[in-house]
Amino acid sequence: MEPDMIVESTEERMKLIRECISYKDPIGVKKLILEDKFNEESEHWELISILGECINKENFDACPCFVSVCERCMKYVLNVGKPKELLLALLEQADGFDDSVKFSTFLGLIEMVISKLDSNQFYSLELALETLSDCVSRLELPKILDLEGEERRAPDLDPFVDKINTDVTEYLNFLSKFVHQLTSSKDKESVVHRKKKVLMKYLLRVLEHPLVYLDLQAKEVNGRTVKSGSVLCMEHLMVQLTSLQPRITDLINDCLKHNERLSKRKRIRLDTDEDACSESFDEEPVSMLAMSCLSYLMFVEGYGQHEMPCLVTKQGIMESNLQFVFTLMKKEESEIRLKGVQLFQSLLQSLNEGTVLAYEDLDRPEYFQILDALFDIMIRCPVKDIRQQCVQIVPGYIQLFGPEARYQTFLKLFGTLKHAGSFGYCVQLFKNQMEEVIADPWTGSKTAHIFCGINLKRLFLLMTSLPEGPATDLVESSDRIIAVLNFIRYLVLKDPPQTNMTGFWDFYPHLEKEFMKPLQLGLDMSKGHYRLEITGLEEGNQSKESNEEQVEMSVSVAGFRMPRMARGQKIAIMNMALNTLDLITSLLVRVNELVEQQKKTADK
Numbered sequence: 001m002e003p004d005m006i007v008e009s010t011e012e013r014m015k016l017i018r019e020c021i022s023y024k025d026p027i028g029v030k031k032l033i034l035e036d037k038f039n040e041e042s043e044h045w046e047l048i049s050i051l052g053e054c055i056n057k058e059n060f061d062a063c064p065c066f067v068s069v070c071e072r073c074m075k076y077v078l079n080v081g082k083p084k085e086l087l088l089a090l091l092e093q094a095d096g097f098d099d100s101v102k103f104s105t106f107l108g109l110i111e112m113v114i115s116k117l118d119s120n121q122f123y124s125l126e127l128a129l130e131t132l133s134d135c136v137s138r139l140e141l142p143k144i145l146d147l148e149g150e151e152r153r154a155p156d157l158d159p160f161v162d163k164i165n166t167d168v169t170e171y172l173n174f175l176s177k178f179v180h181q182l183t184s185s186k187d188k189e190s191v192v193h194r195k196k197k198v199l200m201k202y203l204l205r206v207l208e209h210p211l212v213y214l215d216l217q218a219k220e221v222n223g224r225t226v227k228s229g230s231v232l233c234m235e236h237l238m239v240q241l242t243s244l245q246p247r248i249t250d251l252i253n254d255c256l257k258h259n260e261r262l263s264k265r266k267r268i269r270l271d272t273d274e275d276a277c278s279e280s281f282d283e284e285p286v287s288m289l290a291m292s293c294l295s296y297l298m299f300v301e302g303y304g305q306h307e308m309p310c311l312v313t314k315q316g317i318m319e320s321n322l323q324f325v326f327t328l329m330k331k332e333e334s335e336i337r338l339k340g341v342q343l344f345q346s347l348l349q350s351l352n353e354g355t356v357l358a359y360e361d362l363d364r365p366e367y368f369q370i371l372d373a374l375f376d377i378m379i380r381c382p383v384k385d386i387r388q389q390c391v392q393i394v395p396g397y398i399q400l401f402g403p404e405a406r407y408q409t410f411l412k413l414f415g416t417l418k419h420a421g422s423f424g425y426c427v428q429l430f431k432n433q434m435e436e437v438i439a440d441p442w443t444g445s446k447t448a449h450i451f452c453g454i455n456l457k458r459l460f461l462l463m464t465s466l467p468e469g470p471a472t473d474l475v476e477s478s479d480r481i482i483a484v485l486n487f488i489r490y491l492v493l494k495d496p497p498q499t500n501m502t503g504f505w506d507f508y509p510h511l512e513k514e515f516m517k518p519l520q521l522g523l524d525m526s527k528g529h530y531r532l533e534i535t536g537l538e539e540g541n542q543s544k545e546s547n548e549e550q551v552e553m554s555v556s557v558a559g560f561r562m563p564r565m566a567r568g569q570k571i572a573i574m575n576m577a578l579n580t581l582d583l584i585t586s587l588l589v590r591v592n593e594l595v596e597q598q599k600k601t602a603d604k
């Protein structure tokens with residue numbers, strides 16, 4: 001536009017402003033709004049809308065001067081306009097806050113408007129935080145969350161992580177001003193308490209999403225502690241949170257009590273047919289994931305641990321945090337599961353030497369839930385480091401229980417585990433337990449009584465179950481069967497019929513009838529099946545003169561139908577299955593030989 005052009009009407013001025021904006025003309029926008037001190041109240045809302053649309057990263061990269069002028073013009077409008085109305089105009093554009101430049105700029109503008117409000121300032125802040133918190137909760141998470149080894153050393157290289165760190169830092173900077181203002185406030189205690197609750201609610205939401213999904217551990221590099229952007233964000237948040245509530249344990253307890261009150265209130269409303277959704281704006285449950293992340297930060301990263309109550313026992317601390325361990329472990333994301341594993345490991349390590357969990361402790365469902373979660377991670381987690389950590393934790397965890405509780409734990413595991421590899425691992429753990437029993441010189445001890453005789457038989461019935469008899473898929477169950485046969489071989493050698501301290505030989509005839517013989521029959525059937533299929537494929541190769549021809553046959557290995565592949569590949573896979581069956585056969589033969597030898601020795 002011409003610098004000396006005189007604009008008479010408001011409509012003409014608005015038209016020129018839109019035209020200058022469309023051409024990204026900073027001089028024209030500045031002239032029409034700032035220099036001419038345009039102050040038509042009826043147009044303030046629209047001005048905020050059209051100027052706000054211009055503030056984004058694309059425009060900032062192309063023409064930072066234009067974005068700067070638009071921001072200055074918005075500040076001018078906010079200064080001369082009505083704060084309450086213009087705050088709503090700003091929040092109306094929240095859908096565009098996924099742009100980091102816009103989010104950062106609007107945070108400053110929103111803070112400016114709220115500071116101009118004399119009455120109901122905190123209500124306006126609450127309204128703004130609800131919108132801004134929703135924007136933070138929509139931040140896109142990294143595409144790859146299953147990092148391990150060296151990949152975890154530089155998380156800030158991921159553009160998604162970098163954006164999260166940038167936006168969360170800006171949001172926390174915005175919040176910090178109001179947190180500081182509240183901590184130095186001279187309002188009534190009840191008013192301050194309510195405001196603290198609101199601010200803590202929105203700080204906890206940041207833990208729930210996105211921080212709990214990020215690596216929050218500082219790294220040691222060449223003897224120096226290196227903190228990622230995510231760790232710095234977390235530390236910034238914890239500073240604000242602890243300034244509002246210094247004792248993290250009190251904060252967690254208050255959150256749990258709050259959730260229990262809401263749950264109880266909801267149950268009463270449902271029982272009385274009242275509207276269960278009529279809770280006020282701030283009456284919502286605190287996320288268990290956020291509290292679990294707090295527990296992790298306290299016991300693994302060491303934040304606020306010095307504020308722990310002195311009178312609480314280590315076992316009591318562990319039991320009160322089991323729900324948080326399970327909350328983290330049951331998530332699908334590896335980074336969150338790792339936090340659960342590390343939290344549980346830290347709690348176990350903190351227990352005093354000689355701590356024993358009694359049979360009555362199993363009344364807490366979390367003990368079995370965590371055990372199930374550990375095995376689920378061992379089976380399904382794509383990150384090898386986390387799987388190995390769980391493998392290391394399980395034996396010590398089971399050993400923490402007293403003999404009766406340990407027996408019940410094995411009974412549950414053998415009755416519920418379906419994965420053959422995990423089942424075989426549990427059989428090995430139980431074998432280690434039986435080594436302790438057999439090595440006990442006092443055979444009448446309580447431990448020996450619990451793990452021997454009829455109790456041992458109950459476990460063997462679960463271990464040796466063949467769901468479909470001889471027709472059971474032995475390749476799929478090979479890890480379990482091999483472990484069981486090795487365990488039987490161990491008992492045959494270590495506890496001969498003359499001593500029979502475990503009571504194994506009392507029920508061996510049943511074991512032979514219901515497991516050994518059906519297993520032998522199943523092995524003969526399975527090996528015959530695979531040999532027949534291999535012969536058919538090899539004959540097909542000869543007739544087609546190409547072992548790379550793609551074929552489609554109804555052949556399955558370990559319960560899975562083999563996909564379309566070259567004949568040679570199918571033959572190789574089935575030969576591997578046949579080798580597995582041969583290994584089981586050799587073990588079974590060896591066990592039978594040892595049994596016969598022990599019987600002959602006992603008869604002499």
